[in-house]
Amino acid sequence: MPIPPARLLKYLLASIAGLLAAGPDVALAQAADRVISQPGTAPASTFRTDRPAGPGVRPSNGVGVFDRMGAKLPDLPPEKDYKGPIDEAYGAYQRGYYLTAMDKALPRAQLGDPAAQTLIGEILSQGLGVKKDVKNAAFWYGKAAEGGDPAAMFKYALMLMEGQGVPRDKVKADDYMRKAAEAGNPSAEFNWAQILVADNPGEKGLKLALPFYEKSAEQGIADSQYAVAQLYATLKDLPEEKKQLAREWMARAARAGFDTAQLDLGIWLVNGVGGPKDYVKGLEWLKLAANGGNVVAQNKLAHLYVNAIGTPPNPVEAAKWYVLSRRAGLADPALEDFYLGIEDGQQKAAIDAANKFRRR
Numbered sequence: 285m286p287i288p289p290a291r292l293l294k295y296l297l298a299s300i301a302g303l304l305a306a307g308p309d310v311a312l313a314q315a316a317d318r319v320i321s322q323p324g325t326a327p328a329s330t331f332r333t334d335r336p337a338g339p340g341v342r343p344s345n346g347v348g349v350f351d352r353m354g355a356k357l358p359d360l361p362p363e364k365d366y367k368g369p370i371d372e373a374y375g376a377y378q379r380g381y382y383l384t385a386m387d388k389a390l391p392r393a394q395l396g397d398p399a400a401q402t403l404i405g406e407i408l409s410q411g412l413g414v415k416k417d418v419k420n421a422a423f424w425y426g427k428a429a430e431g432g433d434p435a436a437m438f439k440y441a442l443m444l445m446e447g448q449g450v451p452r453d454k455v456k457a458d459d460y461m462r463k464a465a466e467a468g469n470p471s472a473e474f475n476w477a478q479i480l481v482a483d484n485p486g487e488k489g490l491k492l493a494l495p496f497y498e499k500s501a502e503q504g505i506a507d508s509q510y511a512v513a514q515l516y517a518t519l520k521d522l523p524e525e526k527k528q529l530a531r532e533w534m535a536r537a538a539r540a541g542f543d544t545a546q547l548d549l550g551i552w553l554v555n556g557v558g559g560p561k562d563y564v565k566g567l568e569w570l571k572l573a574a575n576g577g578n579v580v581a582q583n584k585l586a587h588l589y590v591n592a593i594g595t596p597p598n599p600v601e602a603a604k605w606y607v608l609s610r611r612a613g614l615a616d617p618a619l620e621d622f623y624l625g626i627e628d629g630q631q632k633a634a635i636d637a638a639n640k641f642r643r644r
Contacts, residue, residue, distance in 0.1 A: 382413030398431030422449030437464035473500035531558035563594030603634030
């Protein structure tokens with residue numbers, strides 16, 4: 285569940301509307317630029333982190349503020365095979381034997397073992413094999429955090445931030461989040477970067493946050509990969525070798541399944557941001573985000589089908605994506621004019637296709 289930040293993050297970066305020079309096919313390039321940069325319902329911004337957090341959550345509707353502190357982040361890449369001593373408590377936990385894990389961890393936790401204390405906090409916080417007990421989970425996370433366990437410091441910081449099982453305490457929460465980030469916890473690195481941006485408006489905060497975004501991105505956190513891509517593309521005075529990596533970081537976030545990164549990557553490919561234009565690949569990424577329920581991607585995809593950018597013209601497919609984005613509340617007068625101008629049979633086919641649409 286996303287946890288509300290101490291203050292709303294409302295720092296919008298520079299718009300991505302500035303495009304690179306047109307290619308050989310000037311008419312097509314100008315059409316692509318006009319289509320793909322057409323604004324939606326939200327103000328343009330380079331940060332879009334309003335991704336769905338679970339069932340029933342509305343899909344991302346495109347550009348807006350970023351407000352992701354404490355949100356559940358994607359799973360990390362698979363860990364390398366462990367060659368060290370076997371931890372029986374964690375081994376039982378990983379196999380789903382939660383009561384066994386609790387029995388083996390509790391004596392160690394009572395003797396001050398931070399790893400065992402963290403494990404008990406995890407079992408209690410999720411109610412794994414036992415009754416969910418947030419207050420006692422906070423107690424054990426707190427003990428483990430005092431003992432210097434990075435995972436516990438991160439979890440305890442979130443609980444302090446929300447006032448879950450313990451009284452709210454922003455100062456203490458920020459302190460533990462910073463310590464966890466400095467200890468290399470990837471989720472804490474992302475959240476600490478967010479805090480730095482919130483507490484230091486403007487370019488100063490972004491530059492302070494960038495090293496933590498970078499470290500988190502290297503460990504596989506898609507939100508951080510997205511942030512790195514946007515900052516590499518927009519921050520001034522960065523080394524040229526970093527700016528050249530902006531699109532690659534966007535692609536890594538997109539490949540991780542981050543729908544707003546898929547949307548941006550599609551836009552970057554069509555507009556030639558961070559590299560050469562590639563209308564076909566741009567359309568493919570927009571289609572992936574659209575099929576995942578991203579409303580802005582559905583809108584942009586409709587424009588590409590109307591203008592035959594990266595695809596042959598397909599009025600029915602264009603109208604289908606327009607109908608879906610309109611149903612989600614994204615108005616577009618240009619697409620409405622297009623829709624009203626196609627044949628009745630094409631409108632009916634588009635509505636039928638929209639009715640059959642299922643998010644993939």
